[in-house]
Amino acid sequence: MRRIESGEADVTRILTSHYVIDEVVTTIFARTGSFDLTEKFGQAIIESKAIERLRVDEETFTQSWEFFKRMGSIGIGFTDSTSAILMKKKEINTVFTFDEHFKSLGFNTVP
Numbered sequence: 001m002r003r004i005e006s007g008e009a010d011v012t013r014i015l016t017s018h019y020v021i022d023e024v025v026t027t028i029f030a031r032t033g034s035f036d037l038t039e040k041f042g043q044a045i046i047e048s049k050a051i052e053r054l055r056v057d058e059e060t061f062t063q064s065w066e067f068f069k070r071m072g073s074i075g076i077g078f079t080d081s082t083s084a085i086l087m088k089k090k091e092i093n094t095v096f097t098f099d100e101h102f103k104s105l106g107f108n109t110v111p
Contacts (some may be wrong), residue, residue, distance in 0.1 A: 014051045014096075017086055019079045021045055021053065054086050076101045 024045070029038040045051055056064070060082070068081035076084070076099075084105055087095065094108040102109050 014048075015054055015086075015090065015092065016051060017054045017056060017079075017082060019056065019082050023079050054090070056082055056086070060085055060089065071101075071105075074101050074104060076105075 021042070025038055025042045028041055029035065032038065064078065064082040064085045067085055068076070068078045071081060071084075080097075080099060080101065083095070084102070084107075087093070087107065093106075094110060095102050096110045098111075100109075
């Protein structure tokens with residue numbers, strides 16, 4: 001994140017949702033069992049000037065739920081459904097993810 005904040009990286013900012021941050025922090029803690037590591041990583045995300053946190057309002061939540069009900073059969077979870085709806089609303093077409101289903105939804109993926 002330091003490289004992004006300093007302008008050294010090709011990426012100028014990262015947009016994410018509270019849901020994704022929740023998933024990331026929970027996964028780090030579940031896999032490492034280290035509260036200290038999890039807290040440091042979470043705090044770095046929260047304090048980063050390069051990361052914009054997108055809020056999920058009631059309309060977005062409802063749209064995400066309907067999308068999840070329609071698309072869940074391809075393996076997309078509710079958090080990723082919410083990300084897809086936020087990306088469509090913000091006209092974002094590239095996502096950093098290891099989840100293949102974003103490609104099938106028409107998004108460009110990195111890596």
